[in-house]
Amino acid sequence: MSNTPETCSHDCGSCTANCSSRQTVGQQKMNKEDFIEKLDSRSSVKKVIGIVSGKGGVGKSMVTSLMACQMRAKGYRVGILDADITGPSIPKAFGIHQMAYVTPDGQLMIPAQSTTGIEIMSANMILDNETDPVIWRGPIVAGVVKQFWNQTLWKDIDYMFVDMPPGTGDVPLTVFQSLPVDGIIIVTSPQDLVSMIVAKAVNMAKKMDIPIIGLVENMSYLECPDCGKKISVFGESHIDKVAEAHGLNVLAQIPIRPQMAGFVDEGTVEYIEADFLNHAADMVEKL
Numbered sequence: 001m002s003n004t005p006e007t008c009s010h011d012c013g014s015c016t017a018n019c020s021s022r023q024t025v026g027q028q029k030m031n032k033e034d035f036i037e038k039l040d041s042r043s044s045v046k047k048v049i050g051i052v053s054g055k056g057g058v059g060k061s062m063v064t065s066l067m068a069c070q071m072r073a074k075g076y077r078v079g080i081l082d083a084d085i086t087g088p089s090i091p092k093a094f095g096i097h098q099m100a101y102v103t104p105d106g107q108l109m110i111p112a113q114s115t116t117g118i119e120i121m122s123a124n125m126i127l128d129n130e131t132d133p134v135i136w137r138g139p140i141v142a143g144v145v146k147q148f149w150n151q152t153l154w155k156d157i158d159y160m161f162v163d164m165p166p167g168t169g170d171v172p173l174t175v176f177q178s179l180p181v182d183g184i185i186i187v188t189s190p191q192d193l194v195s196m197i198v199a200k201a202v203n204m205a206k207k208m209d210i211p212i213i214g215l216v217e218n219m220s221y222l223e224c225p226d227c228g229k230k231i232s233v234f235g236e237s238h239i240d241k242v243a244e245a246h247g248l249n250v251l252a253q254i255p256i257r258p259q260m261a262g263f264v265d266e267g268t269v270e271y272i273e274a275d276f277l278n279h280a281a282d283m284v285e286k287l
Contacts, residue, residue: 037146037178040108043154045079047287049161049213050175050184054200056166058189059218059254061089062264064163066274067185068118070281076158079111081148082122083175084165085141086134091124095267100125108153116270119157121148138170145174159284168204176208182287183213185251185280190220190237195245202246213283214249215239222256230255251280 039045051064064080072078082090091097094114100121101110109126111119123144124130136144154160162179165171175181186201188194198215205212217239221230233256243250254276263272 035177036180037150039150039154042108043150043152043157045154045157045160047159047182047284048179049159049284049287050164050172050179050181050210051161051187052164052172052184052201052205053166053187054168054197055193058166058187058197060084060166060187061093061163062260062269063185063187063216063218063254063277064161065090065093065264065269066272066277067280067284068159068161069116069270069272070274070277071159071161071284072116072118072270074281074285077117077119077156079119079154079157079160080121081145081152081160081162082120082124083145083148083162083171085123085136085144085171087165088122088124088134090120090163091122091130092267093264093269094118094120096120096122096125097130098125099127103153108151109147110153114270118270119154121152142170142174145171146178149179168200172204173208176204176210181210183211183284185213185216185284186248187216187218188239188242189218190232190234190239194238195242198242198246202248212246212248213287214251214280215243216251216277216280217253219256220253249283251283252277 051060053060068078068080080090082088096112096114098112100112102108103110109121111121112125113119123134162175164175184205186198188197202212217237219234220237222233223230237253239250239253260272263269
C-alpha cells in the first residue's frame with residue numbers, strides 16, 4: 001500500500017512504496033517533446049540551428065546572417081528567427097525596416113523577406129519605431145520568442161537560424177526547451193577567456209541535450225592588404241585547443257574585414273563573400 005501524506009517518512013531511500021513522490025524522484029521523466037511548441041499547421045520548418053555564445057560582442061548576429069546567406073546560396077529556403085529580443089540587429093543587416101504584416105485572418109505574423117528571399121522575424125518588426133527600447137521582463141521576452149516560432153507563417157523553411165542573446169538565461173533556455181533545435185553553432189573570439197566562454201555554452205547544451213555542430217571564431221585575424229600576412233589583433237587564437245578539449249569541430253575562423261561592417265551598416269549583408277564559412281555550411285547541410 002502506498003504511503004499517505006500522514007504516514008510518509010519522506011525517506012525514499014528506505015521506502016518501497018510506489019507513490020507519486022518516489023516517481024517524481026526517480027521515474028517521472030518528462031519527454032523532451034512535451035515541451036516543444038508546435039508550429040501552426042500552415043508552417044513548416046525542417047531544421048533549426050541555434051547561434052549561441054557565452055558572452056556578448058563576439059558577432060553572433062553576423063554569423064547568423066552569413067550562415068543564412070550561405071545556405072540560401074546553396075538553394076535552400078532559409079529563415080532567421082531573431083531571438084535577441086532586447087538587442088535585435090538582424091533586420092538592419094538585411095536592410096529591412098518595415099513592420100511585420102499579418103495573415104488575412106489575423107492569426108499569424110508574416111516574416112519579411114530579404115533581397116534573396118530569406119524570411120526574417122524580429123522584435124524590430126513589431127515596434128512602432130525600430131529605435132524604441134524593448135523594456136520587458138524575462139517571461140514576456142520568452143513568450144515573444146515562442147510567438148515568433150508558432151505564431152509566424154514560416155512557409156516551407158529548410159533551415160531556420162535562431163540568433164540568440166549572449167549567456168545562458170531566459171531566452172536560450174526557452175529556445176532549447178521550446179523549439180526543436182537540431183544543433184547549435186558556438187561563436188567565440190580569440191581571447192584568453194575563450195575557454196570559459198565556450199565551456200558555459202557547451203555545458204548548457206549538454207544539460208539540455210542539444211547537439212553541438214561546432215565552433216566559429218570571429219575576428220580571428222586581420223589580413224595585411226599589402227603582403228597578406230595574418231595579424232592577430234586580439235591575440236593568438238586558442239580555438240583549436242578549446243575545440244580539442246571539448247571534442248568539437250572548428251567550423252570557421254572569420255577574418256576582420258572592415259568592408260564587412262560597411263555591408264552590414266548599409267543593409268547589404270547578402271553581398272558579403274563569405275567563403276570562410278563554406279565548411280560550416282557543409283556541416284549544417286549534413287544535419
